[in-house]
Amino acid sequence: MKARNGRGRSGAGRYRSPGTNSGVMEEGNKITINDVAKAAGVSKGTVDRVLHDRGEVSQKSREKILKVIKELGYRPNFYASILASRKNYLISCIIPEFNNGEFWELTEKGIDQGREYAGRFGISINAVLYDQYDLESFQDACEKVLASRPSGVVIAPMFRNETLKFVKELTENHIPYVYIDSKLEDDGYLAYYGMPMYQSGYLCADILTDGRDVRKVHVIRIARDKRGLSDPTLTRRTGLVDYISEHYPDCDVENTFIDPKSREERYRKLDEMFASDPDPDKYIVMCNSRVHFVAEYLRDRGIRSCRVVGFDVLEKNVSALKDGYVQALIAQHSDRQAASAITAITDYLILHSGPQKKDNYTQMDILNKYNCDYYL
Amino acid sequence: MKARNGRGRSGAGRYRSPGTNSGVMEEGNKITINDVAKAAGVSKGTVDRVLHDRGEVSQKSREKILKVIKELGYRPNFYASILASRKNYLISCIIPEFNNGEFWELTEKGIDQGREYAGRFGISINAVLYDQYDLESFQDACEKVLASRPSGVVIAPMFRNETLKFVKELTENHIPYVYIDSKLEDDGYLAYYGMPMYQSGYLCADILTDGRDVRKVHVIRIARDKRGLSDPTLTRRTGLVDYISEHYPDCDVENTFIDPKSREERYRKLDEMFASDPDPDKYIVMCNSRVHFVAEYLRDRGIRSCRVVGFDVLEKNVSALKDGYVQALIAQHSDRQAASAITAITDYLILHSGPQKKDNYTQMDILNKYNCDYYL
DNA sequence: TATTTTTCCGTTACCGCACACGGAATTAAA
DNA sequence: TTTAATTCCGTGTGCGGTAACGGAAAAATA
Numbered sequence: 001m002k003a004r005n006g007r008g009r010s011g012a013g014r015y016r017s018p019g020t021n022s023g024v025m026e027e028g029n030k031i032t033i034n035d036v037a038k039a040a041g042v043s044k045g046t047v048d049r050v051l052h053d054r055g056e057v058s059q060k061s062r063e064k065i066l067k068v069i070k071e072l073g074y075r076p077n078f079y080a081s082i083l084a085s086r087k088n089y090l091i092s093c094i095i096p097e098f099n100n101g102e103f104w105e106l107t108e109k110g111i112d113q114g115r116e117y118a119g120r121f122g123i124s125i126n127a128v129l130y131d132q133y134d135l136e137s138f139q140d141a142c143e144k145v146l147a148s149r150p151s152g153v154v155i156a157p158m159f160r161n162e163t164l165k166f167v168k169e170l171t172e173n174h175i176p177y178v179y180i181d182s183k184l185e186d187d188g189y190l191a192y193y194g195m196p197m198y199q200s201g202y203l204c205a206d207i208l209t210d211g212r213d214v215r216k217v218h219v220i221r222i223a224r225d226k227r228g229l230s231d232p233t234l235t236r237r238t239g240l241v242d243y244i245s246e247h248y249p250d251c252d253v254e255n256t257f258i259d260p261k262s263r264e265e266r267y268r269k270l271d272e273m274f275a276s277d278p279d280p281d282k283y284i285v286m287c288n289s290r291v292h293f294v295a296e297y298l299r300d301r302g303i304r305s306c307r308v309v310g311f312d313v314l315e316k317n318v319s320a321l322k323d324g325y326v327q328a329l330i331a332q333h334s335d336r337q338a339a340s341a342i343t344a345i346t347d348y349l350i351l352h353s354g355p356q357k358k359d360n361y362t363q364m365d366i367l368n369k370y371n372c373d374y375y376l
Numbered sequence: 377m378k379a380r381n382g383r384g385r386s387g388a389g390r391y392r393s394p395g396t397n398s399g400v401m402e403e404g405n406k407i408t409i410n411d412v413a414k415a416a417g418v419s420k421g422t423v424d425r426v427l428h429d430r431g432e433v434s435q436k437s438r439e440k441i442l443k444v445i446k447e448l449g450y451r452p453n454f455y456a457s458i459l460a461s462r463k464n465y466l467i468s469c470i471i472p473e474f475n476n477g478e479f480w481e482l483t484e485k486g487i488d489q490g491r492e493y494a495g496r497f498g499i500s501i502n503a504v505l506y507d508q509y510d511l512e513s514f515q516d517a518c519e520k521v522l523a524s525r526p527s528g529v530v531i532a533p534m535f536r537n538e539t540l541k542f543v544k545e546l547t548e549n550h551i552p553y554v555y556i557d558s559k560l561e562d563d564g565y566l567a568y569y570g571m572p573m574y575q576s577g578y579l580c581a582d583i584l585t586d587g588r589d590v591r592k593v594h595v596i597r598i599a600r601d602k603r604g605l606s607d608p609t610l611t612r613r614t615g616l617v618d619y620i621s622e623h624y625p626d627c628d629v630e631n632t633f634i635d636p637k638s639r640e641e642r643y644r645k646l647d648e649m650f651a652s653d654p655d656p657d658k659y660i661v662m663c664n665s666r667v668h669f670v671a672e673y674l675r676d677r678g679i680r681s682c683r684v685v686g687f688d689v690l691e692k693n694v695s696a697l698k699d700g701y702v703q704a705l706i707a708q709h710s711d712r713q714a715a716s717a718i719t720a721i722t723d724y725l726i727l728h729s730g731p732q733k734k735d736n737y738t739q740m741d742i743l744n745k746y747n748c749d750y751y752l
Numbered sequence: 753t754a755t756t757t758t759t760c761c762g763t764t765a766c767c768g769c770a771c772a773c774g775g776a777a778t779t780a781a782a
Numbered sequence: 783t784t785t786a787a788t789t790c791c792g793t794g795t796g797c798g799g800t801a802a803c804g805g806a807a808a809a810a811t812a
Binding site: 420421 | 789790791792793794796797798799
C-alpha cells in the first residue's frame with residue numbers, strides 16, 4: 001500500500017523549486033504579454049490587439065503572435081485584465097416570480113450564491129421576474145433584459161415560442177445564455193443545468209412502490225388552464241407512468257386535480273378521492289413541488305396510512321417529511337442549478353472558457369426524515 | 377401572485393442606478409486607497425501601512441485612518457492586491473494514501489477541484505499522503521508540511537495525539553487549518569467539513585430495514601489491528617445499533633470480520649456466516665466504503681436474496697448497485713468536503729474572511745440504481 | 753511626383769495596490 | 783548646541799494588462 005504517486009513525498013512544499021518544470025503545479029506560468037511581445041518582435045499593444053481581436057494588425061504579425069502565444073503557453077493574468085479594463089459586466093437572470101416558500105425562491109437563493117461568486121470578478125447580477133402564467137409579463141421581462149444590454153443571460157423558460165424568439169436576439173447580439181430548470185431544442189445555449197425529468201419520475205415511482213404490492217397510484221395534479229405554456233412536470237409524469245406499467249402492469253394510475261388557490265376545494269377533491277376507494281393505504285405522488293398540499297390535508301384529517309412521495313426541498317415539504325405525512329422527497333437543488341449557471345457565464349466572460357459539459361443534469365437526492373436536516 | 381419584490385420590475389438592468397445606494401449589489405464600492413488617504417489627510421503609503429499592520433505609523437494617524445476606512449466603507453480591491461504583491465501562497469493537504477478506486481481517491485479529486493479554484497488566486501495546492509496504518513509516516517508527512525511553511529493546511533486526521541501535536545504547531549505559527557472527514561476536539565481549526573457519522577449510521581439502518589420484519593442484521597467489518605488509531609466508522613456503527621434497538625428491540629446485530637487482503641479468507645468468513653443461519657434473506661451492512669467486497673461475494677455465489685446497504689460512491693460500489701447486489705449506498709461526497717476545505721482557506725487568505733459556519737456537516741445522499749448515474 | 757488615405761504599430765497613461773527608499777521632523781545622545 | 787538615532791511619512795516604481803493617441807509606412811489618389 002504505497003503512495004500511488006510520489007507527489008506528496010517528493011518536493012514537499014516549495015511550490016516551484018528552481019529548475020523544476022514539472023507541470024504538476026501549473027502555476028509557474030509567468031509568461032506575460034511583454035514576453036510574448038518581445039518574442040514576436042512587436043509591442044505589447046499589438047499583442048493586446050490580437051488577443052482581443054481589435055483588428056489593426058497585419059496578417060503577418062497576427063500569425064506570428066498567435067504562434068508565439070501557443071509556443072510560450074501564454075495565458076493572460078485576469079487580475080491584471082480585470083483591473084485594467086474596468087468593464088461593468090452584468091448577468092441577467094429571468095425566472096418566474098414567487099411567494100415566500102415557493103419553488104422559485106430556491107432558485108433565487110442560488111442566484112444570490114452566484115452573485116457572490118461573480119461579484120469577486122466585478123460582475124453584477126440582476127434578477128428579472130415574470131409571472132409564469134402571463135405571457136405578456138414574460139415578454140416584458142425579455143425586453144427589459146435586452147434593453148439592459150447584459151453580458152450574459154440565465155433563463156428559466158416557460159413559454160416556448162417567446163423564449164426561442166428571445167434567445168435568437170441574444171444570439172444575434174452575441175450574448176451567451178444558459179438555461180436552467182428546463183431547456184428548449186435550440187442549441188445556441190452555453191450550458192444547461194437541470195434535473196433529468198423523466199428519470200426523476202421513474203425514480204419517484206420506485207421509491208413510492210418500494211417493492212410493495214401496489215394496486216393503485218394516485219397522482220395529484222394542479223388544475224391549471226395551460227394556454228400554450230409548457231409544463232415541465234409532464235415528462236416526469238411520463239417517467240412515473242412508465243415505471244408503473246413496467247413493474248406493476250396491473251396497477252392503476254389515477255389523476256386527481258386540485259386547486260392551488262382554494263383550500264376548501266382541495267379538501268373536497270381529496271375527500272372525494274378517499275371516498276371513491278375504501279382502501280385507506282394509498283400511494284400518493286405529486287409531481288411538482290407542492291406535495292405539502294397533500295400533507296396539509298392528511299394532517300388535518302389525521303390520516304397516517306398513506307405512502308406519499310413528492311419533490312423539492314421547500315420548507316413545508318421538509319416539515320411534512322419530518323412529521324411523517326410524506327415519506328420521501330426528491331430534491332433537484334434548483335439553487336445549485338442557478339448558481340452553476342451564473343458560474344458558467346462568469347467563467348466564460350473572465351476565462352473565455354466554456355463549461356466542461358454543455359448539458360448538466362444535476363443529481364436527484366432522496367430525502368427522508370433522517371437525512372433531510374442536512375439539506376438546509 | 378405578484379412579484380415578491382420589485383427588483384426585477386424596476387431598475388431592470390443598470391447595475392447601479394445613480395442615486396441608489398441600496399446595498400444589494402455591493403459592487404459599487406469604488407473607494408480606493410487613495411480616497412482613504414485623501415480623506416485622512418495622509419498619503420496612500422501610510423494607509424497601506426495601517427492596512428497591513430506594518431507599523432511606522434503614529435497612533436494619531438492610525439486612528440484617523442481606521443476611522444475613515446470605516447466611514448467610507450473602504451474594501452481593498454484584491455485583484456490589485458494580488459497583482460501587486462506576488463506572494464506565493466501554498467495550501468498543503470494531508471490525507472491517507474490510496475490505491476485506485478479506493479475511498480481517498482475521491483478526496484484527491486476534491487483537492488483537484490480546490491486546486492482549480494485556488495489557482496485563480498495564485499494559490500497553489502499540494503497533497504502530502506501518508507499511510508493511515510503507519511504512525512511514523514503520518515509524523516513524516518506533518519514534518520514535511522511544516523517544513524514547507526504553508527499558508528494553510530487541510531488535514532484528514534487519523535492519529536489523534538499526533539494530530540493534536542501537529543495542529544498546536546500550526547497554531548503557534550499562525551497557520552490556519554481545516555479538518556475534513558473527521559475532526560478532533562481542539563477548537564483552533566478554521567472549519568470542518570465532514571459527514572455526520574452517527575446520523576449516517578442511523579439513516580443506514582432505516583434504509584436497510586425499511587419497515588420490514590427484520591430479525592437479524594449482519595454488520596460486516598474489516599479486521600484490523602488498531603493500535604491507537606481512531607476508527608471513524610465506529611460512531612456510524614453506534615448510530616446503526618441505536619436505530620435497531622429503538623425500532624427493532626428484538627433484532628440481533630451480528631458482526632462478521634473479513635480480511636481486506638485475502639479474498640479466500642473473505643469468502644470463507646461469509647460462507648460461514650451464511651451457513652450459521654439458514655435464512656437466505658439477510659440484511660447486510662458495511663459501515664465503511666468497501667461494501668463491494670460483499671457484492672463481489674454475492675455475485676460469485678449467485679445470491680440475490682439479501683438486502684445490502686453500504687457507503688460511498690466508489691466505482692465498484694456503484695456497479696454493484698446497478699447490478700442489484702447492493703440496494704442502497706449512502707454518499708458523503710468526500711470530494712466536495714476537500715474542495716470546500718480548500719475554498720475556505722483560500723477565501724480566508726484572500727478575503728480575510730472566515731467561513732460562515734465552522735462546522736459543516738455535508739449532506740447524506742441516498743443512491744439507488746435509478747439515481748446513481750447522476751453522482752458521477 | 754505630391755498629396756491624401758489607409759493600414760499598422762509603438763508609446764503612454766492608467767487600474768488599485770504593495771513596498772522599497774529616502775527624507776523631514778522629532779527625540780536622544782554627545 | 784551639535785550630532786546621531788528614531789519615528790513617521792510621502793514619493794515613486796512596478797505588477798500585467800487595456801485602450802486611447804498619434805505617428806510612420808504603405809497604398810491609393812490626384
